[in-house]
Amino acid sequence: QVQLQESGPGLVKPSQTLSLTCTVSGGSISSGGYYWSWIRQHPGKGLEWIGYIYYSGSTYYNPSLKSRVTISVDTSKNQFSLKLSSVTAADTAVYYCARTAVSGTTYYFDYWGQGTLVTVSS
Amino acid sequence: SSELTQDPAVSVALGQTVRITCQGDSLRSYYASWYQQKPGQAPVLVIYGKNNRPSGIPDRFSGSSSGNTASLTITGAQAEDEADYYCNSRDSSGNHPFGGGTKLTVL
Numbered sequence: 001q002v003q004l005q006e007s008g009p010g011l012v013k014p015s016q017t018l019s020l021t022c023t024v025s026g027g028s029i030s031s032g033g034y035y036w037s038w039i040r041q042h043p044g045k046g047l048e049w050i051g052y053i054y055y056s057g058s059t060y061y062n063p064s065l066k067s068r069v070t071i072s073v074d075t076s077k078n079q080f081s082l083k084l085s086s087v088t089a090a091d092t093a094v095y096y097c098a099r100t101a102v103s104g105t106t107y108y109f110d111y112w113g114q115g116t117l118v119t120v121s122s
Numbered sequence: 123s124s125e126l127t128q129d130p131a132v133s134v135a136l137g138q139t140v141r142i143t144c145q146g147d148s149l150r151s152y153y154a155s156w157y158q159q160k161p162g163q164a165p166v167l168v169i170y171g172k173n174n175r176p177s178g179i180p181d182r183f184s185g186s187s188s189g190n191t192a193s194l195t196i197t198g199a200q201a202e203d204e205a206d207y208y209c210n211s212r213d214s215s216g217n218h219p220f221g222g223g224t225k226l227t228v229l
Binding site: 096101 | 151152154155157159164165167170171172174210211215217218219222223
């Protein structure tokens with residue numbers, strides 16, 4: 001059973017960089033076949049896909065966040081990470097990491113972390 | 123357009139059938155996936171592809187697609203199905219937008 005766990009600061013100051021890590025257990029990122037995504041949810045709102053990474057390091061980002069987002073992978077630790085720069089209060093959200101599977105013309109998030117709330121405030 | 127549109131709220135009587143829809147141009151090229159989210163919990167995948175259910179998802183959940191519309195159907199809705207439901211699909215630019223979500227109330 002694949003499990004994902006987010007970790008990182010729960011409070012970030014405005015203009016600083018938000019940094020989160022997702023640790024994967026029960027499966028190896030480097031085995032390939034899956035993308036590894038970050039998704040967020042503003043309080044009381046819907047879900048927003050941030051971007052994903054393949055074990056090789058290939059990335060794709062949501063165009064609306066692309067200028068501020070960096071996703072990286074550390075296969076030796078079976079982890080992938082999110083950095084979001086120049087944060088504002090509008091980046092306050094629950095951040096989820098998720099495994100992304102592909103089957104033909106279907107992409108889907110089959111395993112999710114529990115989520116971690118990040119608040120941007122001085 | 124990469125947007126996916128869902129009705130904000132839908133209600134169903136206990137034991138009846140309900141359909142939740144998701145509209146968007148990307149659905150003409152890519153299948154949707156559907157997620158159930160209960161308060162304070164992470165989303166859970168319930169349907170993906172043409173009509174595939176992950177292990178552990180009851181068979182009262184089913185999916186379908188026609189043109190630019192994907193549908194999630196719950197046949198014989200139960201009280202525990204009350205939740206928010208989100209659709210998601212890849213679009214032609216490689217983005218993966220979610221629909222705005224549908225709040226399902228079981229009466």
